[in-house]
Amino acid sequence: MKKLWNAYKKTVNSNCNPTFLSADQTIGYWRNMLFSTTVIFLLPLCFIALIPSMLLITYENQEYITLLHFLTISVMCCIAFAPRVNITTRKLIFSFTVFVFSTILNFFASPSSGSVLVYFLAACIYSIIIFENKYAFWWSHLVLFISVLFGFAIYFKLTDFSYNVDMSSVNEWVAVSANLIFLCYLSSALIPKIFTGIEDYIQEQSRLKTELEKSEMSLLTKNEELEQYAYVASHDLQEPLRMVSSFMEKLKFKYADQLDDKGLQYIHFATDGAYRMKQIIQDLLLYSRINAHTEEIKTIDLN
Secondary structure: OHHHHHHHHHHHHHHHOOOOOOOOOOHHHHHHHHHHHHHHHHHHHHHHHHHHHHHHHHHHOOHHHHHHHHHHHHHHHHHHHOOOOOHHHHHHHHHHHHHHHHHHHHHHOOOOHHHHHHHHHHHHHHHHHHOOHHHHHHHHHHHHHHHHHHHHHHHOOOOOOOOOOOOOOHHHHHHHHHHHHHHHHHHHHHHHHHHHHHHHHHHHHHHHHHHHHHHHHHHHHHHHHHHHHHHHHHHHHHHHHHHHHHHHHHHHHHHHHHOOHHHHHHHHHHHHHHHHHHHHHHHHHHHHOOOOOOOOOOOOOOO
């Protein structure tokens, strides 16, 4: 069961979020991720809606409600599994399917539009989130257009809305739909501001990460140059010290019988100073290589 679920998620992600394996997690990546995750969980949960629709068929003889659910689920399956369909087309089909579903449900089945209008608001907010900010007001315009169409249908009595307490007159419908339109336009104005701030933050973090990587590369280069300089400098500095030590030894060996204790002490001081200076230079060279990985890593059989 787990393997089947993982295979299902992988298929939906590859179809509905072509960037889900991308390391560049921009705001577009998260929009697509939200869309694919919604489709993944929506398909199994859609079947829950079939239970009340089957009850309606049994007790109220309203087969078209079940037909509506089956058609919606079929479209969602096409969105999830249809090959060679770009992500924008899938999103458009998804959003318009939810709007059409809500419209038909409000037109035929609901005794009150209040509960169905939640679908319109959810569809509007969700579409604002999964599409780019420049399309934010399109969905509010669509809700306004649908509301106006319902208003014309009520005014000209194109169908019987007497069963719906919120659509018994134009005044009732305007009072109810005005709240929906207000919330939709408010969402269209505010939600893009949030995403703009998130996008700016992601871009700033990406810029700082790039600068940090450049600084790290520059630091590695400087360390390599410093190590090379320390090696060359230590080699060049040790050469005079070797000459001092060598000549002091020769001087002591050749003229020891002609020097008094004071002279021999001076030679000892010079030789000892040269030795300590050489040790300091070697220690500095070793310190400059402290972060260098010179050890060879290999596999060892512990058996």
